[in-house]
Amino acid sequence: MRTKLVAGNWKMNKTAAEALQLTDELLNGLRPFPAGVEVAIMPPFPYLMSVAEKIKTTPVKLGAQNCSEHPWGAYTGEVSAPMLKSAGVTYVIIGHSERRQYFGEEGALLAQKTDAALASQLLPVFCCGEPLVVREDNRHFDLVKMQLEEGLFHLPPEAITKVVIAYEPVWAIGTGKTATPAQAQEMHAFIRRQLADKYGNQVAEQVRILYGGSVNAANANSLFACADVDGGLVGGASLKAAEFLQIVRAAGN
Ligand code: PGA
Numbered sequence: 001m002r003t004k005l006v007a008g009n010w011k012m013n014k015t016a017a018e019a020l021q022l023t024d025e026l027l028n029g030l031r032p033f034p035a036g037v038e039v040a041i042m043p044p045f046p047y048l049m050s051v052a053e054k055i056k057t058t059p060v061k062l063g064a065q066n067c068s069e070h071p072w073g074a075y076t077g078e079v080s081a082p083m084l085k086s087a088g089v090t091y092v093i094i095g096h097s098e099r100r101q102y103f104g105e106e107g108a109l110l111a112q113k114t115d116a117a118l119a120s121q122l123l124p125v126f127c128c129g130e131p132l133v134v135r136e137d138n139r140h141f142d143l144v145k146m147q148l149e150e151g152l153f154h155l156p157p158e159a160i161t162k163v164v165i166a167y168e169p170v171w172a173i174g175t176g177k178t179a180t181p182a183q184a185q186e187m188h189a190f191i192r193r194q195l196a197d198k199y200g201n202q203v204a205e206q207v208r209i210l211y212g213g214s215v216n217a218a219n220a221n222s223l224f225a226c227a228d229v230d231g232g233l234v235g236g237a238s239l240k241a242a243e244f245l246q247i248v249r250a251a252g253n
Contacts, residue, residue: 002205002206002207002208002230003036003037003038003208003230004036004037004038004208004224004230004231004251004252005037005038005039005040005164005208005210005230005231005251006037006038006039006040006231006232006234006244006247006248006251007039007040007041007042007063007091007125007210007231007232007233007234007238008026008039008040008041008042008234008238008239008244009042009063009065009093009096009212009233009234009235009238010022010041010042010043010044010065010238010239011044011065011098011235012044013044013239014043014044014047014239016046016047016050019043019044019047019050019051020047020050020051020054022239022241023041023043023051023054023055024054025241026039026041026060026241026244026245027054027055027058027060029241029242029245030058030060030245030248033058033059033060034248034249034252035252036252037231037248037251037252038059038061038231039059039060039061039248040060040061040062040063040090040091041055041060041061041062041063041238042062042063042064042065042091042093043062044065045064045065045079048062048064048084048087048088048089049087049088052087052088052089056088061090061091062088062089062090062091063089063090063091063092063093063125064079064084064089064091064092064093064122065092065093065096066079066092066093066094066096066099066113067079067080067081067084067092067094067113067116067117067122068080068081068113068116069109069112069113069115069116070116071116071119071120080116080120081116081117081119081120081122082120084120084122085120085121085122089122090122090123091122091123091124091125091164092117092122092123092124092125093124093125093127093166093233094110094113094114094117094124094125094126094127094151095110095113095126095127095128095147095151096127096168097127097129097168097170097173098173100127101170106150107150107151108150110126110150110151111150111151111152111154114126114151114152114155114163118155118159118162118163123162123163123164124162124163124164125163125164125165125166125210125233126151126152126163126164126165126166127165127166127168127212127233128144128147128148128151128165128166128167128168128191129144129147129166129167129168129169129170129173129212129213130143130144130169130170130171131170131171132170132171135169135171140169140187141187141190144167144187144190144191145190145194148165148191148194148195152165153198157199157200157203160195160199160203160207161203161206161207163207164207164208164209164210165191165207165208165209165210166209166210166211166212166233167184167187167188167191167209167210167211167212168211168212168213168233169183169187169213170213171213172212172213172214173212173213173214173235174214174235174236175213175214176214177213177214178213178214178215178216178219178223179211179213179223181222181223181225181226181229184211184223184226184229185226185227185228185229188209188211188226188228188229189227189228191209191228192204192205192207192209192228195207208230208231209228209229209230210229210230210231210232210233211223211226211229211231211232211233212232212233212234212235214236215232215233215234215237215247216236216237216243216247217237217243217246217247217250220232220246220247220250220251221250221253224250224251224253231251232247232251234247
């Protein structure tokens with residue numbers, strides 16, 4: 001039985017004061033903490049330690065949005081996995097489509113970042129998903145398969161079960177255009193089949209596959225009801241406590 005995960009990716013939003021206020025609002029709204037659903041919040045780097053302090057006596061987990069492939073050293077402006085671990089982080093997003101698109105992150109680099117995260121006992125949230133032109137060309141399954149092979153399939157079975165996969169069709173991110181539950185389920189089942197082909201059914205059944213792309217309070221129920229959708233990676237709707245809380249409740253249903 002996979003525990004559903006709802007993760008709020010705040011992206012590059014909020015001042016320090018706003019980040020702490022949102023954390024307080026979420027914690028107040030979550031009490032009593034729901035059973036059967038795991039909640040993670042992923043603030044920008046500068047707020048991680050102060051958010052960590054606020055959530056430390058709660059079941060809410062802390063996530064980061066990226067990490068360096070290197071552990072330490074002269075890499076000005078970078079933040080590494082050992083640093084995140086020491087700051088109280090549990091999850092780290094690897095290969096978000098915005099990192100792929102605006103920062104040229106792909107293939108071998110994302111495999112290195114995944115390894116760096118796991119080496120520091122962080123749990124990678126590895127993102128995959130196709131741009132609109134690729135879906136229109138009916139090449140979305142091929143592309144997602146390639147993204148998984150390049151970024152994850154070098155891992156041994158005991159490591160892949162620590163990874164959370166997030167399927168985020170690029171055409172659905174921040175656009176208000178959500179994949180239909182049928183489109184999400186079709187791709188999630190495909191991803192699980194790739195995992196089963198590579199690692200066997202028993203391993204594939206343990207890996208959580210989140211959907212991301214314009215998840216909101218209105219569509220969360222139907223998306224999370226899909227057999228292979230194990231929760232959501234939520235962007236815009238995670239910036240408003242009331243809406244994020246409704247999404248968390250949808251995952252607990
Ligand atoms: P969105 O972003 O919910 O605003 O579409 C999701 C994501 O990019 O993780």
